[in-house]
Amino acid sequence: MEGGWAISSEATSLGILTSAAAAVALVASYSVSRFESVKFPALGMSGIDIHKPDAPVRAEMGGLAVLIAAAAGSTVFLIFRFSMDGPTVIFAGAAATVTLTGVVGVADDITGLSQKVKPFLIVGASIPLMLALLGRSSIFVPEIGNIDFGLLYPLVAVPLAVTTSANFSNLLAGFNGLEAGCAAISLGTMSVLSEISGHPLVAALGCILTFAYIGFLTLNWYPSKIFPGDTGTLMAGAALAALGLASGLEFEAIILSIPAAMDFALKMSHRHPFKQRHIFGNTKVRADGTLEPATYPAVVHAFMKVSPISERDLVVSLLAMQAMFAALATGIMLVFSW
Amino acid sequence: MIRQVVVIGLSLVPFALSSVAAFLAWEVAEALMTVWRMIFVVLVWIPAFAGGTQIFWRVVGLLAQKPRA
Numbered sequence: 001m002e003g004g005w006a007i008s009s010e011a012t013s014l015g016i017l018t019s020a021a022a023a024v025a026l027v028a029s030y031s032v033s034r035f036e037s038v039k040f041p042a043l044g045m046s047g048i049d050i051h052k053p054d055a056p057v058r059a060e061m062g063g064l065a066v067l068i069a070a071a072a073g074s075t076v077f078l079i080f081r082f083s084m085d086g087p088t089v090i091f092a093g094a095a096a097t098v099t100l101t102g103v104v105g106v107a108d109d110i111t112g113l114s115q116k117v118k119p120f121l122i123v124g125a126s127i128p129l130m131l132a133l134l135g136r137s138s139i140f141v142p143e144i145g146n147i148d149f150g151l152l153y154p155l156v157a158v159p160l161a162v163t164t165s166a167n168f169s170n171l172l173a174g175f176n177g178l179e180a181g182c183a184a185i186s187l188g189t190m191s192v193l194s195e196i197s198g199h200p201l202v203a204a205l206g207c208i209l210t211f212a213y214i215g216f217l218t219l220n221w222y223p224s225k226i227f228p229g230d231t232g233t234l235m236a237g238a239a240l241a242a243l244g245l246a247s248g249l250e251f252e253a254i255i256l257s258i259p260a261a262m263d264f265a266l267k268m269s270h271r272h273p274f275k276q277r278h279i280f281g282n283t284k285v286r287a288d289g290t291l292e293p294a295t296y297p298a299v300v301h302a303f304m305k306v307s308p309i310s311e312r313d314l315v316v317s318l319l320a321m322q323a324m325f326a327a328l329a330t331g332i333m334l335v336f337s338w
Numbered sequence: 339m340i341r342q343v344v345v346i347g348l349s350l351v352p353f354a355l356s357s358v359a360a361f362l363a364w365e366v367a368e369a370l371m372t373v374w375r376m377i378f379v380v381l382v383w384i385p386a387f388a389g390g391t392q393i394f395w396r397v398v399g400l401l402a403q404k405p406r407a
Contacts, residue, residue: 144364147376258353265352265391297395299349305402306341317342321349328353 011200017080018204022211025073029215032065037225045109047227051175051311053285058224061109063232066180066212067102070095070235073208086135087201093132094205094242100125101166101238105231119163122238126162129242130154139250142336161241161250168260169237171267172299172318174283175311176224180217181319183236184210186256189326190240193333194247202247209239222312255329259299259321266297285311341401348397352390359386 040046040059047060074095081088104121107113113121137153138146149157173179191206216232219225228236237260244253272279276296283304284292290308293301303309303317363382367375 141376143361147372149373149376152373255353259349261387262349262352262391262394265388266395269388269392302345302348302395302398303342305398306345307403309342313342317346320342321346324346324349325353328350 029069069212096128165241
């Protein structure tokens with residue numbers, strides 16, 4: 001009875017601390033996003049919303065708000081639960097990797113980093129997580145079981161996963177609310193699955209990141225006042241990979257990456273890989289507000305091709321697709337873990 | 339609306355196709371050591387996923403509405 005009470009009390013205090021850290025992240029993200037949406041255009045950190053008939057100028061690099069919120073929420077959590085035990089070290093390693101990737105995103109937004117340099121910087125950002133997961137060596141694959149990779153897991157699989165996921169999430173982007181919405185769904189799902197699979201600290205980090213993206217989404221939703229920039233997109237992908245690796249739910253994280261992976265595969269299989277926008281131009285807006293797709297393959301163009309669709313409805317459809325893969329990941333985890 | 343739902347459903351094709359291919363590859367490569375077997379699975383999974391996305395895109399092309407004047 002006493003033991004049961006002790007576990008329950010520990011879980012309750014962790015729940016309260018997670019809620020407090022997530023609240024800090026939500027408030028910080030919303031406040032900083034609001035500040036940026038007003039100040040950044042005046043400072044020249046702005047972009048044109050090309051999917052509106054009047055092409056308004058909006059603040060760029062809004063992901064900085066998510067970065068500040070994630071750092072603030074994680075710091076609050078670690079101050080009140082500082083320890084050198086394994087789960088806390090993994091929490092700190094994952095949080096450090098996500099925030100360092102955000103810093104790479106800031107550098108990219110300001111200086112326009114070369115595509116050859118960026119992956120190496122993200123590999124560098126994944127070092128804290130590599131160190132935290134040095135003792136881990138296997139990946140669980142449903143129907144197959146645990147596959148032991150030895151030292152290849154922390155030294156190769158971790159940086160590869162973080163870099164790939166960060167770059168994937170940079171692709172399926174460019175519409176009001178899409179990046180932050182997908183991030184909130186994916187990270188929220190990973191947070192719930194981490195809790196179910198017995199990784200409460202990873203779930204806490206997922207919760208902090210989810211609320212950081214939700215705070216930003218309130219100003220990024222259609223009609224957007226602020227764009228996430230590479231800071232927001234790179235961090236979303238890195239966060240998904242970090243949560244999947246930290247909780248040992250790599251397969252579920254892969255399922256959540258499928259919409260972005262499909263976009264990558266479609267663009268990669270084209271005869272001008274990743275140069276399509278320069279050659280074929282951008283999506284155009286018709287007089288009635290519906291979108292006219294460019295003529296190259298992309299997931300967003302698939303929705304525009306089948307029927308006339310506005311930007312808002314396009315984003316809702318893409319978020320529904322992301323939610324379907326979230327449900328699939330949840331179902332697979334529940335079926336194969338019990 | 340229905341067409342959007344169909345596209346969402348079609349997005350399962352690459353996952354389904356690549357999952358079946360990967361599982362079969364795992365069974366076929368029984369003689370290999372675990373890590374090499376996994377690498378073999380990944381080498382089968384990638385083209386199967388790419389093939390699945392092509393099927394997705396072709397079917398979307400069949401559903402596509404003609405451009406309006």
